[in-house]
Amino acid sequence: MSGERQSRANKEDHPVETAPSMEDRHVASVxxxxxxxxxxxxxxxxxxxxxxxxxxxxxxLFAFPGGRVQxxxxxxxxxxxxxxxxxxxxxxxxxxxxxxxxxxxxxxSRVVSVAYLALVPQTEEAPGVHxxxxxxxxxxxxxxxxxxxxxxxRLRGKLAYTNIAxxxxxxGFTLAEFQKVxxxxxxxxxxxxxxxxxxxxxxxxxxxxxxxxxxHRPAELFQFAQRALTTVETPLTKKG
Amino acid sequence: MSGERQSRANKEDHPVETAPSMEDRHVASVxxxxxxxxxxxxxxxxxxxxxxxxxxxxxxLFAFPGGRVQxxxxxxxxxxxxxxxxxxxxxxxxxxxxxxxxxxxxxxSRVVSVAYLALVPQTEEAPGVHxxxxxxxxxxxxxxxxxxxxxxxRLRGKLAYTNIAxxxxxxGFTLAEFQKVxxxxxxxxxxxxxxxxxxxxxxxxxxxxxxxxxxHRPAELFQFAQRALTTVETPLTKKG
DNA sequence: ACAAAAGTGTTCAAAGTACACCCATGA
DNA sequence: TCATGGGTGTACTTTGAACACTTTTGT
Numbered sequence: 001m002s003g004e005r006q007s008r009a010n011k012e013d014h015p016v017e018t019a020p021s022m023e024d025r026h027v028a029s030v031x032x033x034x035x036x037x038x039x040x041x042x043x044x045x046x047x048x049x050x051x052x053x054x055x056x057x058x059x060x061l062f063a064f065p066g067g068r069v070q071x072x073x074x075x076x077x078x079x080x081x082x083x084x085x086x087x088x089x090x091x092x093x094x095x096x097x098x099x100x101x102x103x104x105x106x107x108x109s110r111v112v113s114v115a116y117l118a119l120v121p122q123t124e125e126a127p128g129v130h131x132x133x134x135x136x137x138x139x140x141x142x143x144x145x146x147x148x149x150x151x152x153x154r155l156r157g158k159l160a161y162t163n164i165a166x167x168x169x170x171x172g173f174t175l176a177e178f179q180k181v182x183x184x185x186x187x188x189x190x191x192x193x194x195x196x197x198x199x200x201x202x203x204x205x206x207x208x209x210x211x212x213x214x215x216h217r218p219a220e221l222f223q224f225a226q227r228a229l230t231t232v233e234t235p236l237t238k239k240g
Numbered sequence: 241m242s243g244e245r246q247s248r249a250n251k252e253d254h255p256v257e258t259a260p261s262m263e264d265r266h267v268a269s270v271x272x273x274x275x276x277x278x279x280x281x282x283x284x285x286x287x288x289x290x291x292x293x294x295x296x297x298x299x300x301l302f303a304f305p306g307g308r309v310q311x312x313x314x315x316x317x318x319x320x321x322x323x324x325x326x327x328x329x330x331x332x333x334x335x336x337x338x339x340x341x342x343x344x345x346x347x348x349s350r351v352v353s354v355a356y357l358a359l360v361p362q363t364e365e366a367p368g369v370h371x372x373x374x375x376x377x378x379x380x381x382x383x384x385x386x387x388x389x390x391x392x393x394r395l396r397g398k399l400a401y402t403n404i405a406x407x408x409x410x411x412g413f414t415l416a417e418f419q420k421v422x423x424x425x426x427x428x429x430x431x432x433x434x435x436x437x438x439x440x441x442x443x444x445x446x447x448x449x450x451x452x453x454x455x456h457r458p459a460e461l462f463q464f465a466q467r468a469l470t471t472v473e474t475p476l477t478k479k480g
Numbered sequence: 481a482c483a484a485a486a487g488t489g490t491t492c493a494a495a496g497t498a499c500a501c502c503c504a505t506g507a
Numbered sequence: 508t509c510a511t512g513g514g515t516g517t518a519c520t521t522t523g524a525a526c527a528c529t530t531t532t533g534t
Contacts, residue, residue: 029311030272032341032352071269071350075341099339099354101272101315110311112272114339114352176485193488194524216484217531234522416513433515434497456511457504474495487530496521503514 033113034079035066037151040123047131058141079116093119093167105143119167160235171223273353274319275306277391280363287371298381319356333359333407345383359407400475411463
């Protein structure tokens with residue numbers, strides 16, 4: 001917060017400002033953008049959505065969807081706009097991740113980017129959007145490699161202590177599918193019985209009273225009890 | 241990331257840009273600032289450092305130290321500069337907290353501010369800096385009330401699963417002082433015996449082989465085993 | 481019938497929680 | 508000597524971890 005006024009106030013109290021203020025100059029010294037890291041499941045594996053960078057230094061590379069923050073919109077709104085420009089599903093989970101602001105991160109101009117983590121349930125195809133396995137991303141433009149790392153860390157961290165998985169699964173999933181989400185993202189196997197016990201004891205998911213018929217014994221279908229981010233006290237993922 | 245180039249690239253692929261780009265205009269549409277929330281202990285209670293806002297709409301109110309990000313400095317560097325302008329101690333713990341960017345948060349101009357959490361061990365006096373109990377802050381300028389809330393949440397959260405307390409205590413503290421940090425910030429009492437057992441078992445702190453003499457039995461002095469942020473697997477704070 | 485995935489319970493180990501007494505010192 | 512805070516150990520409860528067999532269906 002503060003910004004212009006804060007800056008002025010500080011100078012009055014403490015004249016040792018390190019550099020002259022940019023307030024009255026007619027060029028933008030630092031621009032603000034958002035970048036959105038959209039995760040989704042494809043074939044049971046975690047994928048991230050990327051778009052191609054069209055030209056200049058980074059031409060041909062992939063990057064996460066993003067763009068400038070407009071003068072009248074909040075960061076959250078800008079992030080959702082950038083997400084929905086490429087991927088239709090509204091109501092996707094979206095939360096702020098981290099602000100990246102190294103001076104050299106965009107070689108052509110000084111841009112501070114606020115990164116967002118997005119989860120999209122059904123990874124439908126969309127023009128210009130390329131889905132890559134999160135464990136095997138192509139070379140990325142700017143510092144989007146670091147952005148991807150941060151997003152994955154955040155997702156892993158929240159998986160253990162929240163119901164964030166609701167962002168990846170539409171209601172009507174089997175417990176095996178649910179467990180596979182955890183195993184995929186955490187990169188380790190979990191015990192079927194303990195997993196079931198825990199997610200039911202925590203009332204994270206609820207049986208819907210329907211079953212899905214496959215080649216073998218039908219599986220009960222579940223839905224999330226809450227579709228808003230909820231923190232649980234006991235971790236979902238030690239081994240079970 | 242991305243910013244200018246990203247924005248252009250997107251427009252090429254998807255002409256449905258919501259608003260005309262600001263790239264070539266000669267005014268900054270959105271400015272970037274940092275604000276630092278410095279926490280420290282005074283009389284065993286958690287306090288936050290504030291400075292007065294000098295003029296204009298927010299005149300007379302308090303705010304966290306902050307200022308514009310300069311064209312050549314990273315966000316982290318800008319935050320440390322703003323912190324050290326007011327509080328001398330170098331080496332304080334400093335980590336990015338959250339980016340605040342509601343259009344109306346600064347009534348005089350559009351400023352996106354990246355907030356930082358700082359922990360300063362010895363809350364020495366400094367000119368123009370006012371320390372307030374974190375539970376009883378004065379009216380704050382801008383949206384610094386929300387910033388303070390976020391900072392406290394972060395501190396509480398990390399207290400349970402990291403050694404972040406090293407930022408508040410200089411080496412050579414007693415276990416009673418260490419425990420009081422936890423009790424103060426969490427707002428609940430802990431069991432002395434269990435607390436000692438846990439922090440020693442986790443090798444969070446180490447006895448220094450020295451004691452402090454007070455009015456009664458001398459207390460053993462401890463130091464942190466690591467003075468870098470370390471995550472522990474088992475929570476430090478359920479009751480013990 | 482059988483292959484394949486779904487569903488279920490018990491035992492053991494580890495961690496968390498509660499709790500009360502003695503110790504060492506300065507005054 | 509005594510008041511005050513410092514230091515320690517044990518029993519109990521809860522949670523986590525490991526583990527194998529039966530069930531249901533489609534083919």
